[in-house]
Amino acid sequence: MSLIEVADAGPIRTITFNRPSHRNALTPAMQRELIETLDATARSPSVRVLVITGAGEAFCAGLDLATLKDMEHVHVPSSESSFELADDAHRIAKILRSLHELPIPAIAAVNGHAVAGGTGIATVCDFTLAVPAARFGYTEVRIGFVPALVSAYLALQTGDKKARELLLTGRLFTAAEAHQLGLVTEVVEPGELAERTLALAETLIANSPSSLRATKALLAAQNRAWLDAAVNMALEASAASRLTPDFREGVTAFLEKRKPRWAQKPSVD
Numbered sequence: 001m002s003l004i005e006v007a008d009a010g011p012i013r014t015i016t017f018n019r020p021s022h023r024n025a026l027t028p029a030m031q032r033e034l035i036e037t038l039d040a041t042a043r044s045p046s047v048r049v050l051v052i053t054g055a056g057e058a059f060c061a062g063l064d065l066a067t068l069k070d071m072e073h074v075h076v077p078s079s080e081s082s083f084e085l086a087d088d089a090h091r092i093a094k095i096l097r098s099l100h101e102l103p104i105p106a107i108a109a110v111n112g113h114a115v116a117g118g119t120g121i122a123t124v125c126d127f128t129l130a131v132p133a134a135r136f137g138y139t140e141v142r143i144g145f146v147p148a149l150v151s152a153y154l155a156l157q158t159g160d161k162k163a164r165e166l167l168l169t170g171r172l173f174t175a176a177e178a179h180q181l182g183l184v185t186e187v188v189e190p191g192e193l194a195e196r197t198l199a200l201a202e203t204l205i206a207n208s209p210s211s212l213r214a215t216k217a218l219l220a221a222q223n224r225a226w227l228d229a230a231v232n233m234a235l236e237a238s239a240a241s242r243l244t245p246d247f248r249e250g251v252t253a254f255l256e257k258r259k260p261r262w263a264q265k266p267s268v269d
Contacts, residue, residue: 004033005055011048012201013041020056025064026117031091038098048209049201050102052125053109059134062116063092065143065251089238092117092149093231099124100153100227101220103213105204109197110134110175111190120150123157123183126216129197130175131190136183137172144250144260146241152230156223157182 005016015037017024026034041047054060099106099121108114110130114122119136122128130136138154140147147167155163158181166173178184188196204212241247245263253260 002033003027003030004037006037008047011046011205012051012198013044013047013049014051014053017052017054017060020054020058022064023058023061023113023115024054024056024118025061027064027067028088028091030064031088031095035091035094035098038095038102042098042103048104048205048212050104050106051109051197051201052099052106052121053197054111056112058112058118059108059110059114060118060121061113062118062120062139063088065254089149089235089242092120092238093235096120096124096149096153097227097231101216103216105212105216107197107200109193110184111193115139115172116145116147117150119183120153123178124153127185127200128178128183129186129188129193129200130178130184131193132175132187133190134175134178135172136175136178137170138167139170139172141168141170142250143254144241144244144246144248144262146237148234148238148241149231152227152234154183156227 001018003017003019005014005018007014007016015034017026017030019025019027019030041050105127106125107127107129108122108125110122110128112131112133113135114130115135115137116139119138122130122136138147138150147170151163151167154166158166162181173181175184175187179187186196246260249262250260
């Protein structure tokens, strides 16, 4: 069974995160598979709309923190683990950038909680439909991460002041609030999510393919220079934060289901 399922129905391609027992948290293998699928989708002449959703009760819980412990990132901040961490950060950056600049419209059908990187994936799509029970949140600061890679896209969508509040508190917020903030296009009842997603996809398919691609290219180009700089800074901040004592403690505490015990004096560059 594939951890990322890809299904085509005419010109509509649906990517489903298929790891429901782990709230569809992304492993490195899933990240690589998602990147390959997005690249193939961007090149496909037959796919007109992309839909992303999750199996089970969650959309995506972001990065699978257990894989970090398995790779000994938490306990052994060696030069080798530094390269692996950099690779991980680059994969997340690639996923978000690929979705942001996908030449066809992308719809996130958020069937449940979308947290941390899951929030980033859900909200960087052109359209985000969410069920009322869905919760969102940039929760990285709760476990010693820096929400670096999502920060640039969030600031573009909500403005600097609100982005700061969401990133620095790490709080969860409802689909209704996400809609008010402009992060969610529409809140849809659970039994109507698939139908509403299909209706939106059909509306998009009825439009000129060349016009949609040209519009997407224009929108991407308008912020490219700024986004290039922001993502480069984010990659450095993300990799550096994952070698800190707070990161190791935060991940360990999360996996042990306890409150983290932060260092009294944070490191200062």
